[in-house]
Amino acid sequence: MPPSKSKRPVPASSNTKTSPALGERRASILDAIVSRYIGTAQPVGSGQVADATGLHLSSATIRSEMAQLEQEGYLAQPHTSAGRIPTDKGYRYFVDHLTTPTSASTPELKKVRTFFDEVHGELEEVLERSSTLLADLTSYASVVVAPGHTSSQVRSMQLVSLEPTSVLLLVILSDGTVDKATVTLDTPIEEAVVAEASVLLDAHCRGRQMVDISPLPSSNSPAVQAVLTAVQASVIEVEQGATNDHVFVGGPSKLADAFDAVETVRSVLSILEEQLVVVSLLRDVLNSGLSVAIGQEHGFEPLASCAVIVAPLSIDGKPAGAVGLLGPTRMQYPAAMAAANAVGAELSERLNRRKNDGGAA
Amino acid sequence: MPPSKSKRPVPASSNTKTSPALGERRASILDAIVSRYIGTAQPVGSGQVADATGLHLSSATIRSEMAQLEQEGYLAQPHTSAGRIPTDKGYRYFVDHLTTPTSASTPELKKVRTFFDEVHGELEEVLERSSTLLADLTSYASVVVAPGHTSSQVRSMQLVSLEPTSVLLLVILSDGTVDKATVTLDTPIEEAVVAEASVLLDAHCRGRQMVDISPLPSSNSPAVQAVLTAVQASVIEVEQGATNDHVFVGGPSKLADAFDAVETVRSVLSILEEQLVVVSLLRDVLNSGLSVAIGQEHGFEPLASCAVIVAPLSIDGKPAGAVGLLGPTRMQYPAAMAAANAVGAELSERLNRRKNDGGAA
DNA sequence: ATTTAGCACTCGATAGAATCGAGTGCTAGC
DNA sequence: GCTAGCACTCGATTCTATCGAGTGCTAAAT
Missing domain, CATH: 3.30.390 (Enolase-like; domain 1)
Structure with a gap:
């Protein structure tokens, strides 16, 4: 390969090399498997990975790496002679070492912006509609926990x-x-x-x-x-905000799409009905310093098959409520996290403006 | 059959003969089929009816009657050589000629009473919890539409x-x-x-x-x-109450049990998310003078596989909001209607008391 | 004129058997 | 260290056979 033009030392090779630990190559194999599984919900085989990844390796090589990854707990096999499925640990690695930047994609970000430019009126309405927005944006159920009144005038x-x-x-x-x-x-x-x-x-x-x-x-x-x-x-x-229910759940119907087992849908729905649980769940996740809790990570049994994405709201730099997303562990993390962050940030800004400008709109 | 004791001209034969039209016997066959189908969700065959009903007839006779009922539109057959399923018209006849009295069964009624004796506090909370109560009582999703402020002082x-x-x-x-x-x-x-x-x-x-x-x-x-x-x-x-959202949905998770097709669950859920639609649906049903709308009866396509039960609320004798239940067309009509009526009546009473006594509790 | 017993027939549901194929682990050679 | 090759697994799919609940019809019984 002769460098035809000396004038591009490192071409636009978009190989974002973010994550050491676990070994460069093994990481990108894991990444490929998780991405693919998120998309198809089907176990991913060595052949598919070989085709999909940039690294040119044979399926046999991939296979031995996958065996390793399984031993280390990142992957699981539904049964012998099936492809691999990510474990919670696998998802965790994936979100911690996202190659895609977590900031929102421009088109969606714009959508969020214009939404907030257009929405006016009572605070409750803004929160309610934010929640719906987030659900529509991501196709997952969303939760908005309203800020308390602590710092209000x-x-x-x-x-x-x-x-x-x-x-x-x-x-x-x-x-x-x-x-x-x-x-x-x-x-x-x-x-x-x-x-x-x-x-x-x-x-x-x-x-x-x-x-x-x-x-x-x-x-x-x-x-x-x-x-x-x-x-x-x-x-x-x-x-302390104990007087009115200040949880807004958006798009619970999305859960019916996200999970295929009707029983799972039922149990997750019934949890969303209990606002106290939801609030404390989000709080716990935030307190633990995470923005995503996958599977068992929040020690809350009934949601073991779910992932929770949380983005904090802040007023005057102090934490004040949160927005969250609830979906299956195999959720579209990059997009969902981006959306949650965008809505969280934008909503925070409006709340600040609201508070300091005074009343509505 | 010699009348052994002259002292019971018409014995306690609990054959409630309420409905003419359609013929006594055919009616009780229909009744048996609907009841059974509601319970089992399986097509009902002539044999089962013969066993179940009090009238001692052979399956062959039942069969010919069933054929008639099908022709008249009360029953349908999923396929040849399967039992019969009630049509919307069949359900309609069933609820219009309920043999079981529609008033609530005592144990549940008591539950409702004690509930309302115990619940205090803000109006919103009472309505919210009423909605949950109704859902728990019936295992269907419930809706409570708050009264407007028209007649409030x-x-x-x-x-x-x-x-x-x-x-x-x-x-x-x-x-x-x-x-x-x-x-x-x-x-x-x-x-x-x-x-x-x-x-x-x-x-x-x-x-x-x-x-x-x-x-x-x-x-x-x-x-x-x-x-x-x-x-x-x-x-x-x-x-006119246009300012705050005053719809309380209870137990949406029950829908996951009530319908087996996950797609149905999704679509019904997504309708419950739109409060405006729900409110106008209930209003329409009430205005049409019904307390139950089955399948297509409310011309609302997406809910064609649902039945809606509505009980009005009233303050000072004037209509003020409503409580409703949403379930599959094969729902437990007698129990559900009884529960809705009981909660509706009891809630109305509390609302009246509240209004006339003044403040809370 | 009903009702019923009897019978041939339908057709979904269930159960096995055969096959397919995506995927695996292992080994030997490059 | 990578890969080609190979035997092997095992769920999914397809096909067939069988079962049985249920039907409609007819002819006999009441």
């Missing part, structure tokens, strides 16, 4: 008397979010007293951040004080 | 200025529900003006029913008037 806080013994606590945040909690009182309280407490509360909280509002102010009047004391707990509840 | 109505050009409309109802809408103004308005408008609005609305609040009061100050005008549209929006 209070625009107004009020008490409204409903019954003699029950009072509604209203918290209006400067981003237009409204939260509420019903407080039951031990003894009946007059409306006028509630109103007085409300004024006091509002004056105290207005303009502060949610974190800064405890302790509540006190009053000379015992009756007013009683109301304030009763409200205390609910204020904290609201601060 | 306004406890307070306020405007909160968020940005110079955007105002938050807050509506607090006497049942503790809070609704909101963001109103964008054409020109920047000072906070003081918004506050003035808020006071005016609150004074006008407080204590009235949502239906009675339009038209809004007017003001001498042009600035205040401008705000009120801008708010008008959102008030109506809120009144």
Whole structure:
């Protein structure tokens, strides 16, 4: 091969050589197998790998490498004389050493951008639709966990008397979010007293951040004080976001496509129904420093056949909720991760803007 | 057969003879086939019917009757030499002439009662959990459409200025529900003006029913008037409940059990994702005066293999939302209808109590 | 005039047997 | 160290045979 033009020392050979460990060649074989299996859901044989990879090796050589990879736990064989399937460990290596850059592909990224440029309105609606967007983008079920109110600025806080013994606590945040909690009182309280407490509360909280509002102010009047004391707990509840369900699940129907066993579909669906579980799952994954949890990695049995992709949301640089994707372990990691990251980043930006600009749109 | 005791002219023969039309005997054959098919999902043959029904007839006789029923469109045959399957028309006859009384069986009814005795808290939570209850009770996916605010009494109505050009409309109802809408103004308005408008609005609305609040009061100050005008549209929006999504879907995972074809599961799920469609579906069914829509009866193609059971909610005797069940056409009609009715009735009662007593619990 | 027993027939479902072929592990030679 | 070659495995596919639940029809029985 004569170098016809001296003017390209390293041609555009797009052989991204990222990963040592496991050996250059064995790695690209693994990569080829995982990619292919993700696409076809069929066990991959040595012949296919030989054809697919750039390295020119015979199937026999590939075969011996594959045997090695199996011994090391990256691959598994459904039965003798079938091709190989990636194990969780295999997928893990794949995502950790992705050759494809994890940043989003331009067309999709653009889609996300224009989506966020167009979507306006209430926060809940934005989150809800983000979730749908992410599901549509990836064809996996998505989850959006709304940020708590911890760092939000209070625009107004009020008490409204409903019954003699029950009072509604209203918290209006400067981003237009409204939260509420019903407080039951031990003894009946007059409306006028509630109103007085409300004024006091509002004056105290207005303009502060949610974190800064405890302790509540006190009053000379015992009756007013009683109301304030009763409200205390609910204020904290609201601060921590325990009051409204703030999980948005998008595209659960995608699960029916992602898994072929109907029983799997059922069990995964039923998990998505339990919002608490979902929230804590995402939190755990994030806390463990991962962005992807594959198979057993999150020690959550019922989702052993799933992979979870998480991207954090942040407001003012602090973590605030998350977006996630739920699919089979053989999911399109590069694309899905890219999408989740893109939506996460973009959504974070809008949340920031929202918060600092004030209200909607 | 000598009447051994003159003292029972018509013994406790539980032969509920409800339905003329179609002929007594043919009806009970149809009934037997439908019941059995609902249970087993297998085509039912003449032999099975002969064994199952009380009437002592040979399979041959049954057979000729079945042939008739098929010609009349109540039954269908998957293929020659298989048993019969009910058609939509067959199911329709079945539910219209239910021998089992549609009122709930006592054990379940009790469950519903104690559930509602125990559940307290925000309206949204009650509805959400009702939906889950209904799904658990029946093993079908359930839907609860929240009542609109039309007949609710306004406890307070306020405007909160968020940005110079955007105002938050807050509506607090006497049942503790809070609704909101963001109103964008054409020109920047000072906070003081918004506050003035808020006071005016609150004074006008407080204590009235949502239906009675339009038209809004007017003001001498042009600035205040401008705000009120801008708010008008959102008030109506809120009144008609267009502002927050008020559909609660329960137990979608049940669908995976109810249908065996995974493709069906997917398509039904994806329909449940579109709340607008679900709401209008239930409304249509109710408007057509039915409580059950089987197969094609609601002209909604994608749900042709489903049956929909609807029970209305009512507040002060006026229709206000609905609860629904979604399952395969071969669903356990008697039990499911009973459950839906029970939950519907009980929930209605709680809603009434809530509204008239005032706040929560 | 029904009802029923009897019978030939249909056709999906089930079970074996045969075959195919993608894939494997191993070995010997390049 | 790589590869060609080869015997071997084993699920998937196809084909055939068989089974049996169920049907429609007819002729006898009530």
